[in-house]
Amino acid sequence: MRYPNWTRTGRASILDRWIPPPAPSLSSDPHAMQDTAAAAAASSIAPYMDIEAVIRPTPRADGKHIAYLSDASGTHQIWTRPLEGGAARRLTDMDEPVGTLAYSPRSHDLLFTTDCGGDERHRFWLLRDGDRTPVALTDDPATVHAWGCWSPDGTHIAYSANARSKTDMDVYVMDVATRAATRVLVASGYRDVLAYFPDGESLLVRDWSGGPHDQVLQRVTIGTGSVENLLPHTGRAEYRAARMRRDGSGFHVLCDQDSDHFRIGFVPADGGAVQWLVEESGKSIEAMAVAGDGHLGYVVNDHGWHRLCLRDAAGGQDRRIEGLPPGIAGSLAWIPGTDTLVFPYEGARTPPSIWTARAADAQAAPLVVSDAGTLSPAGFIEPEVALATSFDGLGVPCFVYRPATPPPPSGYPAIVIVHGGPAMTWSSNFRGDVQYLASRGIMVVAPNVRGSTGYGRRYHELDDKYRRMDSVRDLHAVRQWLDGRADVDRDRVGLFGRSYGGFMVLAGLTAYPGSWKLGVDFYGIANFHTLLQTTGPWRRDLRAAEYGDPRADAELLAEISPIHRMDRLQAPLLIVHGMDDPRVTPGESEMLYSVLRGLGKPVQYLRIPHEGHGFGRRSNRQAVFAAFEAFLDQHL
Numbered sequence: 267m268r269y270p271n272w273t274r275t276g277r278a279s280i281l282d283r284w285i286p287p288p289a290p291s292l293s294s295d296p297h298a299m300q301d302t303a304a305a306a307a308a309s310s311i312a313p314y315m316d317i318e319a320v321i322r323p324t325p326r327a328d329g330k331h332i333a334y335l336s337d338a339s340g341t342h343q344i345w346t347r348p349l350e351g352g353a354a355r356r357l358t359d360m361d362e363p364v365g366t367l368a369y370s371p372r373s374h375d376l377l378f379t380t381d382c383g384g385d386e387r388h389r390f391w392l393l394r395d396g397d398r399t400p401v402a403l404t405d406d407p408a409t410v411h412a413w414g415c416w417s418p419d420g421t422h423i424a425y426s427a428n429a430r431s432k433t434d435m436d437v438y439v440m441d442v443a444t445r446a447a448t449r450v451l452v453a454s455g456y457r458d459v460l461a462y463f464p465d466g467e468s469l470l471v472r473d474w475s476g477g478p479h480d481q482v483l484q485r486v487t488i489g490t491g492s493v494e495n496l497l498p499h500t501g502r503a504e505y506r507a508a509r510m511r512r513d514g515s516g517f518h519v520l521c522d523q524d525s526d527h528f529r530i531g532f533v534p535a536d537g538g539a540v541q542w543l544v545e546e547s548g549k550s551i552e553a554m555a556v557a558g559d560g561h562l563g564y565v566v567n568d569h570g571w572h573r574l575c576l577r578d579a580a581g582g583q584d585r586r587i588e589g590l591p592p593g594i595a596g597s598l599a600w601i602p603g604t605d606t607l608v609f610p611y612e613g614a615r616t617p618p619s620i621w622t623a624r625a626a627d628a629q630a631a632p633l634v635v636s637d638a639g640t641l642s643p644a645g646f647i648e649p650e651v652a653l654a655t656s657f658d659g660l661g662v663p664c665f666v667y668r669p670a671t672p673p674p675p676s677g678y679p680a681i682v683i684v685h686g687g688p689a690m691t692w693s694s695n696f697r698g699d700v701q702y703l704a705s706r707g708i709m710v711v712a713p714n715v716r717g718s719t720g721y722g723r724r725y726h727e728l729d730d731k732y733r734r735m736d737s738v739r740d741l742h743a744v745r746q747w748l749d750g751r752a753d754v755d756r757d758r759v760g761l762f763g764r765s766y767g768g769f770m771v772l773a774g775l776t777a778y779p780g781s782w783k784l785g786v787d788f789y790g791i792a793n794f795h796t797l798l799q800t801t802g803p804w805r806r807d808l809r810a811a812e813y814g815d816p817r818a819d820a821e822l823l824a825e826i827s828p829i830h831r832m833d834r835l836q837a838p839l840l841i842v843h844g845m846d847d848p849r850v851t852p853g854e855s856e857m858l859y860s861v862l863r864g865l866g867k868p869v870q871y872l873r874i875p876h877e878g879h880g881f882g883r884r885s886n887r888q889a890v891f892a893a894f895e896a897f898l899d900q901h902l
Contacts, residue, residue, distance in 0.1 A: 287309035293859060293871040307385060309892035314698035316459070318637040319618040321596070321610050324469045325349070325377075326369050329603040333357070333367055333376060334535060334620055338771035340884040344378060344393075347634070349601065354634070357393060357640060358400065362883040366413045372420030375442075377403070377404050379413055384878015386410060386802065390425070390444065403445055408437070410804050413461025418466050424459045426471075432803040439488055450488050456808055460507070464514045470496075472505055477811030478689060479504045479726070483519070497533065497540065499523045502723070509556040518543070518556050526722040530554050530564060544577065544584075550720060555598035555607060563598045563607045563624060567653060567720050570665065574598075574609070576625055587623045589630040591616050592648060594693050608633065612696040614667075615646040619826050647704040649694065654747035656740045660728075661810050664744060665692050667700055667710040667755070678709040679758035679783075680748060684741065684774075684809065685712065688729060689812070691720040699891060701837040708902070709754060715770075716742035717720070731814050733824045738773045745774075745781050757783065760837075760902055764788040765850055765879065772858070773827035779836045784901040786840045786894060789879060792858040793830075794823040802848040832861050838868035840897040844877030870897065 321342070322333045332349055339356075341363040349353040349592030358364060363597040369376050374395035375545040379388040380626075382631040388411050404411050412435060414425040424444060430452065437459060449459075455475035460483075462469060467489065473482040473745035485494040497503075503523035510517045516534040523531075529545035544551055544564055544663060552572065553565040559742050560579030566571050572594040574587040593613025601608055605625040613620040617636035623629060628873040647670065653661040656687040669678060682701055684694045692712040700710050714720065715737040729737040741761075742782040749756045761782045768790015775785045791797050798806055814822050824830065839862065843855040855871065862869040872893050874886050881887045 272437060289874065290886065291873045292893065293873070309888065309895050311699070311891045311895045312888055313639055313641050314702040315700055315887045315891055316639045317617045317641065317696075318639075320620055320634050321618050322367060323608045323610060323620045323633075324367050324369055324606055325601045326374060327371050327602055328374075329601045331374075332601075332608060332620075332633070333369065335364055336634075337363075337884060338637065340757050341882060344376070349633075357398070360400075367576070368413065368416060370420040371416050371418060373691065375420070376411075377416070377423065379411070381878070382407060383850075383876040384844055385846045385883055386848045386878060388413070390423070395538050400551055403440065403442070410802070412458045414469075415461050417462050418464055424462060424467075424469050426456075426458050428804045433806065435646050435804060437469065437486060439469075449491065451491050454635040454842065455495075456804060460505075460591040461510050461517070464510055464512060467841075470508055470510075470517065474808060476502070476627065478808050478809070479723075483508070497521075497523060504528075506552075509554065511556070511560070512558050518554065518562075520551060520554050522550070522723055526724055528552070530562070532836050534559075543581065547637060548722075550722070553595060553609075555600050557605075558602075560606070561600070563600065563625075564593050565598060567693075569663070569713075570691070570720065572693075573609075574623065574630070575625075576607075576626075585628045587628050587630050589623075592694055594695050595621075598746065600878050614648045614694050614696060614700075615643050617643060617696050619672065620819075622875075623670055627786050645705075646701045649710075652747075654713065654740075654744045656716075656743040658736075660740070662716070662740045662744060663714045663721070664747075665694070665710075665712040665714075667712075668705050669704045669707045669709060671707050673753040674707075674755075676757075677751070677753050677755035678707060679760075680709040680711060680754050680761050680846065681760045681898075681902075682741070682744060682748075683710060683712045684715070684763035684767040684770040685718070686762070686763070686767045687719070688717045688737070688766045689719050689726060690766075691718045693720070699894070702891075708898075711744065713740065713744045715744075716748065729820065730812070732822060734813070734822075735773070735777070738770065738777050741770060741774045742781065742800045742883070745893065758902055760784040760786065760898070762786040762788075763790060765790060768850070769828065773826070775837055776831035776834045779834045782837045784837050784839070786896070786897065787855075788859075789843045789847055790841075790854065791827075791850055792854045793827045795820070795827065796853060796857065798823075800851040800853055829858060829861060832858070832867070833865055835862065835865075835867050838897075838901045839870070840893065841871045842874065842893065843872075844874045844879065844881065846876060847879045 306619045318338050320336045325332050332344045336345050343356050344357040345354050365379040368376040376393040381388045391400040409429045409900040412426045424439050426437050434454050435456050438447045440447040457473045460470045471484045471486045471487045504776050507520040519531050522528045528550040531540040550567045552567045555563040561579040576585045593616050595609045598609045607623045611621045619636045620634040622633050647667045649665040649667045652664050703710050709781040717737050748754045761771045768787040771785045771787045841855045843852045845852050858869040
């Protein structure tokens, strides 16, 4: 059974009939680019967009089955398969991509989320054991519901939502059988629920009021709504994960409290001092899993590649999991009742798949392998890391994908790709567009400019507020470094980024206008004032903490906004934006396109209906990257 893309009418709480999303539309000079549908059909990048992504493995409570997401159908839907072998079975056929999924700890019931066109106003659905028809647990399409967790007995769920105030995320508990929801905490700002305490009477809540990297952990008592701040500390701290011990003795936490890097600590239930269990000098722990007996699985970020490790409950010698190709693991989970970890894994030459590893022998093996279609991942390019020296002597790490073919006499053309965030990082994950570019003989360089994560908090904070343009200076340093390479054609270097990376594209093209052959901006920030006015109200304060306050820092925001320097643009620009984007709203690209057209600048603009901050439908990715390919053919 298929479920409709319900669209909202004038009153946000009323559901209207389903309206099929329209096709992408292109605004540009009339002969600049062929029709997007025809371009997608003829595109040589298309096979790279067809590669299946298998993600988010979720083991069932009995340890016999696993659910996961696959986009083999064109959008991410839920599949399940027995862990001991057997055929996979598709569980959902939703018209919207599925986001989060979580099994009940006491049954085969499976909760999952969807939004509408990427608008991030997620709804909760429940698949009862053996039932193929999902039941809607929440029914307000105007409300953001942030998934939290199941109760230990599987009768309730806890989550946060902005039903009361669109700027604030209150905490709720729902009786799953009756769908009766109770608001247990009313507070200002953004927060989410990490876990139930084992007694089922209180919740571990993460308060984001200080910003995305300045958080507080709290214990919220369900019956009274009382709040107790946990883990007192000086300075900023970010808490990425928490895992409860079933015996009630405390919980494990992954955080950078009192440290430059993320490490794993144990917080005793009696309120004693944090016991730091796993830390590596100069490296961050990216993910962890805690077994019922206290065994740990964890992931170390080693300069952009991940190292998976095990530690026994007694805290003995750590062991590395062997048998993995170079890559990254996004999460870890112990399969209940076993000594086996399951995790999503991908690398530059490994499309997103699902792997397992047994603690007994610390050997990894693939469980669900992505379908690469007609392409052979063996021929994909693994990056190398080089350092470009910036204006102040800072070394900027750059992932360099050098084509397998020899460079032409003038050198390779190159594309510099800047990651989004800004609090994100480029790592050795799989990127079909990068492998396509390398197959075309185009070098790809992906820098982690200052402000990137993965190199410690000090590096991450080097671009905060009044140091924002220092990261653009880093980008210019990367461009100068490329000029010094004999294998790069200095006259054919383009710039590409998404979201905050789109801001970096616009800033780079206007701050150093003669340096770039072209620019590609996917849903980027053009004006920080309008971004903060129009972004989803539930995330506005989080962005202001990173970029600056619209009133107190008004002059700064005006100074760093590329929209005020568009007269300096020289390179042709391709803009792509999803029309339902709640983070960087389409107004940023509409404004940018209007200004550039008015100035007579070379610009092309592709609007993608019914997509948000990214492209969740394969058909739309095909159209977007067909336009990308045509733009490169024309200008690079």
